[in-house]
Amino acid sequence: MMRILFAVVLACLSWSAEAALQIQSWSLPNGARVLFVENHSIPLLDLSVEFDAGSRRDPKGKSGTATLTNSMLARGVREAAEPQPEPGMNEAHISDAIADTGAQRGGGAGSDRAGVSLRTLSSKAERDTAVLMVARILAQPSFPENFLARDKARTIAGIREDETKPESIGSKAFWRQLYGEHPYAFTPTVESVEAITRDDLVAFHQAHYVANRAVVSMIGDVSRAEADAIARQLTQRLPQGAPLPDLPPVPETRGQEQRIPHPASQAHILMGVPALARGDADFFPLTVGNYVLGGGGFVSRLTREVREKRGLSYSVYSYFNPMAQKGPFQSGLQTQKSQADEALKVVRDTVAAFLRDGPTPQELQAAKDNLTGGFPLRLDNNRKILDNIATIGFYGLPLDYLDTWTANVQKVTIADIKAAFSKRIDPARLATVIVGAGQ
DSSP states (O other): OHHHHHHHHHHHOOOOTTSOOOOEEEEOTTSOEEEEEEOOSSSEEEEEEEESOSGGGOOTTOTTHHHHHHHTGGGEEOOBOSSSOBOOEEHHHHHHHHHTTTOEEEEEEOSSOEEEEEEEEOSHHHHHHHHHHHHHHHHOBOOOHHHHHHHHHHHHHHHHHHTTOHHHHHHHHHHHHHHTTSGGGOOOOHHHHHTOOHHHHHHHHHHHSOGGGOEEEEEESOOHHHHHHHHHHHHTTSOOOOOOOOOOOOOOOOOOEEEEOOOSSEEEEEEEEEEEBTTOTTHHHHHHHHIIIIISGGGSHHIIIIIITTOOOSOEEEEEOOBSSOEEEEEEEEEEGGGHHHHHHHHHHHHHHHHHHOOOHHHHHHHHHHHHHHGGGGGSSHHHHHHHHHHHHHHTOOTTTTTTHHHHHHTOOHHHHHHHHHHHOOGGGOEEEEESSOO
8 A cells, every 4th residue: 555655646746846946954963964845745755865975086996986885885784782772684674674664765876976865755654764774774884795796796797798888988988088097087997896895895984974974955745843853863873074185186188089999880989178067157158058069959059060961970969067076078979980080070160160159149049948948847856856956965056056047047148158168178178089980
C-alpha cells in the first residue's frame, strides 16, 4: 500500500514555476548550511546533503577515490554508541529499511561536490526512519573490504571499456589539454583505482564528509522548525573538518591540437578553453550569447553553418560549464573522417566571427525569448528545484538567483555578450582534440 501511495504522489508532483521561490537559509551551530523551500502541496520531502568531496579532491595518484567513497557509503554502517546506541547494518539491511518507508535514496560524486539525496513521504514515522538511515550512511560507513574489491573491479571494467570508445577517449584527452596538471584533468585509470585501499576511503571520508562544510538542501511538506530538526539530525554525527588545502589555479591553454587515431567510422572533434567559474558576473551574457552560437540547437549559428549549409554533421554544439574554478567552454561534433578538417575550420571560423561581431538584434531577442520561455521547465518539479537549491548553496550564489534569472537574461545587451566572450575566449588558445582523424 505504501509503494502504491508513493507512486501516486510521484505522478502528481509539481510546482508552480511562476511563483517566487522563498528560499530560507541558515547555519547550524556545527557549521552546516541549510537551504529550505517550504511546499505543502503534496506530502513529500526532497533533500540532499553535499560536501566539497568531488574528484578534484582525489589524492594524487589515486583518482577515483571520491567516487568510490561516495558509492560505498551505503554498503554498510558500523555500530555506534553516540549520539545513541546503534547496531551495525549491512547493505541489504540498509536497502530494506529505506524501501520499507517508500523512500528513494540517491547521490554521487562530480568534479566539485559529492553527497547523497533522499525523497521520502513527509509523514513523521516514514520520514524519521529514512532521515536516520541517511544520517548514519553519511557519518558511519563501514567500507567493507569485500564490497570495495567488487566495486573496484566494476570500476576497472568500466575504464577498460571506455578506453575503446572514441567519445570517452576524446573527452579525457580534451580535459587533459585544458587542465594539464590541475585536478580537473585527472580521471580514474586502471592503475589509480587498483592503488586505492580501504584506508584511503576512510581517510577521504574523515577529511571531507564533515559538518562544518555540509550543505543541506530541502524542499517539501515540513515546517521551518521541522527542517531545522532534520538538518541537525543529518549532520549531528559528522565530525568537524580542518581547512582544506587550496587547489592550484587553472592553467592557461596554449591552443594545442591533438589527433588520436581510432578505427571508428566518424571523427569526434572537441574544442574549447577554461572559461567560467560559478558566480561569475559574465554568466548571463555568456549564457545568452552561447544560445546564439551553439546552445540553441537547430537555431544556432554552428548548426546553420556546419549542418544546414554544408551537411558536415548531424549535430554540433557549444556550451559553458561553470565550476568552482574555471570550467570549460566546449564545442563539439562528429563528422566523416574525410570531412574532419573542413568541419573544424567551419567551427573555428564561426566562433571567430561571433567573437568579432556578436549576435544580431534579432538573434539576441530570439535567444532571450527561448531562454526565458523555457525557464519554468527548469523548476517544474521538486527534484529539479532541489538540484537548483543545492547548486545555490554549494557555490554560494544569491538566494534570489532563481527569482531574478529571467530578469538577468533580459538585461543582456549585444555589447555585454561581445565583451564577455572576448574576455573568456581567445581563438589562439582554443585546445582541440580530434579522435579518428589522421595525425
